[in-house]
Amino acid sequence: MGRSKISVRGLSKVFNPLKGNPVVALENVNFDVEEGEFIAIVGPSGCGKSTLLYMIAGFIQPTKGEIIVDGRRINSPGPDRGIVFQEYALFPWLTVEGNIKYGLEEKGLDQDEIDEKVSKYIRLMGLEGFEHKYPKELSGGMKQRVAIARTLAYEPEILLMDEPFGALDAQTRELLQEELLRIWEETRKTVLFVTHSVDEAVYLSQRVIIMTCRPGRVKNTVNVRLDKTLSREDVITSREFVETRHKVWVDVREEVMKHYCIVEG
Ligand SMILES: Nc1ncnc2c1ncn2[C@@H]1O[C@H](COP(=O)(O)OP(=O)(O)OP(=O)(O)O)[C@@H](O)[C@H]1O
Ligand SMILES: [Mg+2]
Incomplete structure (x- = not known):
C-alpha cells in the first residue's frame, strides 16, 4: 500500500472556546484515506461531519491535531480539494455555463480549454440544453448537477461531498448516484462522501466511516466489497450488500439513539 492521500490525525474542533458555551464538535478523529478510495461518512446530525469536511477543505482550522494531504499539512483551501x-x-447571477466556468477562469486556463471542459462536464452531468439558464430557473436536482459539474470541471484530486443528494427526490438521487459512480x-x-443514508453509503463507497454522536469520533469503519460490475x-x-448495510445500520442506530437521549434528557 502506498502513502495515504489524506491522513487525519488527532483532529479536534471546539467552536466558541472562549465564550460561555463552547461546542466540542469533533474529538480526536483519526483515519487515513488511500489515493483513489471512495469513503462514505455517516453519523447522527450534529456530530461534526460538515465541520470535518470544511477542515479538510481548509476553510476552518482544527483546534487540535492535523490533516495531511499528499504528505503536507494543510491549513488553507487549495485546487487539489473540491467541495460540493x-x-x-x-x-x-451566473448561468449554468457561467457557474461551471467560474473556477476555470480563476484558475487561469485559456478559453479553448475552458470551453472544452465546460462542455464535457455539461454532457457528463446531463445538463445539455440548460447552459444558458439561471439557477432560479432550475429544479433542485438540476442545481445540484450544476454544483457537482462545477466542482468536477476544476478537476481536483480530492472530492469532498457533503450530503450532495440529500435534498433530491428518490429517482434523481439514484440517477446521480449512478453518474457519480461512473465518473469515479x-x-x-x-x-x-457524507450522507445520512446508510444505503447510499454502502452502495457508493468502498469503506464506511461511522461517527459517534457529538463530540464526533470515529466509532467504527466497515469495508464494503460489492461487485460494482453488477446492475x-x-x-x-x-x-454482501444486505449484510454490510445491516452492520453499518446497527452502529448508526446506536449513535442516533444516544443522540436523542441527550437531546430529550
Ligand atoms: N460556526 C460554528 N459555530 C458554532 N458552532 C458550530 C459552528 N459550526 C458548527 N457548529 C456546531 O458544531 C456541531 C457539528 O456541526 P456540523 O454542521 O459539523 O454537524 P453535521 O454532522 O454536519 O450535522 P448534519 O448531519 O445535521 O449536517 C453542531 O453542534 C453545530 O451546532
Ligand atoms: Mg452537515
Missing part, C-alpha cells in the same frame, strides 16, 4: 456543499451554492470509475478520484438491482439484493 450540503446546500446548493451556485452564483445566482473513470477518473478514480479520492472521494469523501443496481443485483447489487442491492446481494447478500
Whole structure:
C-alpha cells in the first residue's frame, strides 16, 4: 500500500472556546484515506461531519491535531480539494455555463480549454440544453448537477461531498448516484462522501466511516466489497450488500439513539 492521500490525525474542533458555551464538535478523529478510495461518512446530525469536511477543505482550522494531504499539512483551501456543499451554492447571477466556468477562469486556463471542459462536464452531468439558464430557473436536482459539474470541471484530486443528494427526490438521487459512480470509475478520484443514508453509503463507497454522536469520533469503519460490475438491482439484493448495510445500520442506530437521549434528557 502506498502513502495515504489524506491522513487525519488527532483532529479536534471546539467552536466558541472562549465564550460561555463552547461546542466540542469533533474529538480526536483519526483515519487515513488511500489515493483513489471512495469513503462514505455517516453519523447522527450534529456530530461534526460538515465541520470535518470544511477542515479538510481548509476553510476552518482544527483546534487540535492535523490533516495531511499528499504528505503536507494543510491549513488553507487549495485546487487539489473540491467541495460540493450540503446546500446548493451556485452564483445566482451566473448561468449554468457561467457557474461551471467560474473556477476555470480563476484558475487561469485559456478559453479553448475552458470551453472544452465546460462542455464535457455539461454532457457528463446531463445538463445539455440548460447552459444558458439561471439557477432560479432550475429544479433542485438540476442545481445540484450544476454544483457537482462545477466542482468536477476544476478537476481536483480530492472530492469532498457533503450530503450532495440529500435534498433530491428518490429517482434523481439514484440517477446521480449512478453518474457519480461512473465518473469515479473513470477518473478514480479520492472521494469523501457524507450522507445520512446508510444505503447510499454502502452502495457508493468502498469503506464506511461511522461517527459517534457529538463530540464526533470515529466509532467504527466497515469495508464494503460489492461487485460494482453488477446492475443496481443485483447489487442491492446481494447478500454482501444486505449484510454490510445491516452492520453499518446497527452502529448508526446506536449513535442516533444516544443522540436523542441527550437531546430529550
Ligand atoms: N460556526 C460554528 N459555530 C458554532 N458552532 C458550530 C459552528 N459550526 C458548527 N457548529 C456546531 O458544531 C456541531 C457539528 O456541526 P456540523 O454542521 O459539523 O454537524 P453535521 O454532522 O454536519 O450535522 P448534519 O448531519 O445535521 O449536517 C453542531 O453542534 C453545530 O451546532
Ligand atoms: Mg452537515
